[in-house]
Structures are given as C-alpha cells and as structure tokens.
Amino acid sequence: MLTITRELHDAIVAHARADHPDEACGVVAGPEGTDRPERFVPMLNAARSPTFYEFDSGDLLKLYREMDDRDEVPVVVYHSHTATEAYPSRTDVSYASEPDAHYVLVSTAEGAEEGDAFQFRSFRIVEGVITEEPVELVEAY
Secondary structure, eight states: OEEEEHHHHHHHHHHHHHHTTSOOEEEEEEETTTOOOOEEEEEOBTTOOSSOOOBOHHHHHHHHHHHHHTTEEEEEEEEEESSSOSSOOHHHHHHOOOTTSEEEEEEOSTTGGGOHHHHEEEEEEETTEEEEEOEEEESOO
C-alpha cells in the first residue's frame, strides 16, 4: 500500500495537469528504510512528448547524488498519461528499475477527473510484473 500525504498527492496531480499535453514525471524521495514519501522532486520530461517520458540523464544523476547525500531513496516514481488510463505501458515496465519504489501514474486524459481511482493509481513493478496497490491519503505521517 502507498501511504501518501494529501499535499504530495495534490502536488503530483498539479504537476501532471501543468505539463499537459506532455507527460509529466518526477520522484518523491524519502528517508532510506522508511517507505515514506516526503520530498517532492518534479522533473523535466526531456522527451517533451505527450506519449512518452524520459528523465534528463544529468538531472537524474544530480537527483541520485542528492538523495545519497541525504540518505534518501526514490519512494515514488511518478509520471502522467495524457490520453490513456493510469496504467503502466510496456515502455513504463521496461524503465521500472527501482523494485522498492511505488510507481504512480496520473491520467490527464479527457474524463480522467471523474474518479480518483482512474486518475491517480499506484503500482509495484518488479521483474516485469505489475501489481496495483491501494493508495491511502493522509493529512500527515
């Protein structure tokens, strides 16, 4: 289960809507060993595409160095889908390299706002296997 604050949830959704019609992407880092997302890190979609996202390699290297210095890990890796449901694509699965991360997808497709279950979903992706997990919104940890 992904437990995340409403503030972080809303920040991820706002980033996805702001970058629409391109896919948005980013990370929520948290203290190593806690599985608690805390630090929102919106990233630039280097592909600038409505159907594909790619972290800029320089930005990603900088982020991993920061997380290492702060004893953090990527607790949430998120991106948006602009025309389809919030479910991992084959490409998303091939890029899922953090087996302990929660992979959050937000759909900004027309009609996606009708239900949070469709718009904001979390998955574990380990060795190509996709497992959807519940999302619990909390006011604070």
